[in-house]
Amino acid sequence: MKKLEYIKEAVIARNPNDSEFLQAVEEVLDSLELVVEKRPELLKTGVIERIVEPERQIMFRVPWVDDNGIIQVNRGFRVQFNSAIGPYKGGLRFHPSVNLSIIKFLGFEQTFKNALTTLPMGGGKGGCDFDPKGKSDGEIMRFCQSFMMELSKHIGQFTDVPAGDIGVGAREIGYLFGQYKKIKNEYTGVLTGKGLDWGGSLARKEATGYGLCYLMDAMLKDHNLSFEGKTTVISGSGNVAIYACQKATELGAKVVAMSDSGGYIYDENGIDLALIKELKEVKRARISEYVNTVPTASYTEGCGNIWNVACDIALPCATQNELDETGAKTLVNNGCLALGEGANMPCTPKAIEVLQSNKVLYAPGKASNAGGVATSGLEMTQNSIRLSWTFEEVDAKLKEIMVTIYHDISQTAKEFGVEDNFVIGANIAGFLKVANAMIDQGV
Ligand code: GLU
Numbered sequence: 001m002k003k004l005e006y007i008k009e010a011v012i013a014r015n016p017n018d019s020e021f022l023q024a025v026e027e028v029l030d031s032l033e034l035v036v037e038k039r040p041e042l043l044k045t046g047v048i049e050r051i052v053e054p055e056r057q058i059m060f061r062v063p064w065v066d067d068n069g070i071i072q073v074n075r076g077f078r079v080q081f082n083s084a085i086g087p088y089k090g091g092l093r094f095h096p097s098v099n100l101s102i103i104k105f106l107g108f109e110q111t112f113k114n115a116l117t118t119l120p121m122g123g124g125k126g127g128c129d130f131d132p133k134g135k136s137d138g139e140i141m142r143f144c145q146s147f148m149m150e151l152s153k154h155i156g157q158f159t160d161v162p163a164g165d166i167g168v169g170a171r172e173i174g175y176l177f178g179q180y181k182k183i184k185n186e187y188t189g190v191l192t193g194k195g196l197d198w199g200g201s202l203a204r205k206e207a208t209g210y211g212l213c214y215l216m217d218a219m220l221k222d223h224n225l226s227f228e229g230k231t232t233v234i235s236g237s238g239n240v241a242i243y244a245c246q247k248a249t250e251l252g253a254k255v256v257a258m259s260d261s262g263g264y265i266y267d268e269n270g271i272d273l274a275l276i277k278e279l280k281e282v283k284r285a286r287i288s289e290y291v292n293t294v295p296t297a298s299y300t301e302g303c304g305n306i307w308n309v310a311c312d313i314a315l316p317c318a319t320q321n322e323l324d325e326t327g328a329k330t331l332v333n334n335g336c337l338a339l340g341e342g343a344n345m346p347c348t349p350k351a352i353e354v355l356q357s358n359k360v361l362y363a364p365g366k367a368s369n370a371g372g373v374a375t376s377g378l379e380m381t382q383n384s385i386r387l388s389w390t391f392e393e394v395d396a397k398l399k400e401i402m403v404t405i406y407h408d409i410s411q412t413a414k415e416f417g418v419e420d421n422f423v424i425g426a427n428i429a430g431f432l433k434v435a436n437a438m439i440d441q442g443v
Helices: 006-012 019-037 039-044 049-051 100-116 137-150 171-184 206-221 241-249 273-282 286-293 303-308 326-334 349-357 371-385 393-417 422-440
Strands: 056-065 071-082 088-094 123-127 160-163 230-236 254-259 263-266 299-300 312-317 338-340 362-364
Touching: 006 019, 006 049, 006 273, 019 039, 019 049, 019 100, 019 338, 019 349, 019 422, 049 422, 056 137, 056 371, 071 088, 071 100, 071 137, 071 160, 071 206, 071 254, 088 100, 088 371, 100 123, 100 254, 100 371, 100 393, 100 422, 123 160, 123 206, 137 160, 137 171, 137 286, 160 371, 206 312, 206 371, 230 241, 230 303, 241 273, 254 303, 263 303, 273 286, 286 299, 303 326, 312 362, 326 393, 349 362, 349 371, 362 422, 371 393, 393 422
Parallel strands: 088 123, 088 160, 230 254, 230 312, 312 338, 338 362
Antiparallel strands: 056 071, 071 123, 254 263, 263 299
């Protein structure tokens, strides 16, 4: 009988319709069974019941006027999940799928991820069900200004520091920052992912993708493997995927497939990353256009099928639950050696089961994609000391953090008798840091 079943039942009763949030909580609670076996006294502190309930959840109306003069209304969110080890920290997601369950799952995961970085950041997440696709620059700006009108009441450099996530990049952070500055009449590091001319950090843009590869490199080397000569598939073509592709290629991998929400491209000669950057970062175009320039490549409709492409290393960098049991079985049958999550929770629980039971080295997002938020933490440090570090300095710190995370989760897994189970290693290592702080600070 599982010791934490009663907590799971209480979370289900309180959040009956929040499937993504329940998925994230269940995974952590399952890992924590091993902790309460060793430290049964933890149960008396109520720390587990407290850690699964957000400290604060804010939902608000976001009215804005589109280019045709029509009034649009969206729903905004900020979930301030946990502030035990620092101000709430985590991105904003603008995507039509956004709802409270998704923001809660992201905020929950962020709490443990941020703890793993070793930097003093609590966990939070926010966003809106706004769809940036097809919107003009003016519409994006007016929307961001309206969103910040309300969000500004709840954030601050010592309270809560948002950043980007899906649908929120440098352009959106610029409009959000400008509006915050006008409302508050103060220039502070209240957002990260800022432009390089106005308080941003070098290497922040590259950080999540680079960090993913640094962690995977450490994991592969620990198992006498490397990226060298490995066929690699990367889902997505946003910020995380693009810089994962760049670093994996630098480390010797051959990336043969990437995707967007419409479908995937396969290029057996290796992805032309300059072309992807041009399509995605400059033109904001569909990935299908890749084949117009590279006729030897192919485009397949349906992004979920990307896992049919045989590979040694898989890096899902698109979105939650993008890789299911069938995808995982296909990867295993094709001889996949390792999988690192660049996105948040891209593998379903069944997919993880398939990968782990077939000895595929599996790195969970809360460890492997922590490089983005870690570098946000470094941006906060630079803002506080009023200095900017060089690209090389930030990159070296990022690398050190990712290698440390790998050793931390690997060591924790060993200590709890589950060598190479990096899910349990990450969940327990992240949990212990936050839980100890919460216990020290009292109820
Ligand atoms: N959205 C990113 C994440 O999932 C980055 C958050 C941040 O930099 O605060 O970790």
